[in-house]
Amino acid sequence: MGNLANKCPRCNGGGWIDAFDKGCRRDAFHAKVECRVCNGQGRVEQPGDWHQCRKCQGLGGFGVFGPCGEHSMHFRHLCGDCAGRGWLHTPPPASSNPVPAPAAPPSASTGYPSAPATSASAPPPEAPTGADTNQALRSPS
Secondary structure: OOOHHHEOOOOOOOOEEEOOOOEEOOOOOOEEEEOOOOOOOOEOOOHHHEEEOOOOOOOOEEEOOEEEOOOOOOEEEEOOOOOOOOEEEOOOOOOOOOOOOOOOOOOOOOOOOOOOOOOOOOOOOOOOOHHHHHHHHHOOO
């Protein structure tokens, strides 16, 4: 019921879940609910990106005695982590070596001469001291 390479990990390609929490086909005698991972299709795009939910142990819900399927007589509520699917979609992490962005193109010439280069070792210009400032204030203009 679908490409073997894209087989749903929850129902094993059957599209339905039976009374024993195993994958099955829709026409199986013990078929109970449509698979929540593949929505009854029996296949998913990237089966390797799906991992069993650790909280509900892949069953999709909780009952009086712990994890269980939603058709169990002890069932109380769906798992909040996986929304009742029993499996979580976790795509692979992005590459650790990202492709570097291309270098910026050189800027176009504007036709103006460039500013003269300054020496990094040249001392900064001298600031006037307090005495020089006072002298300039006393001298008549």
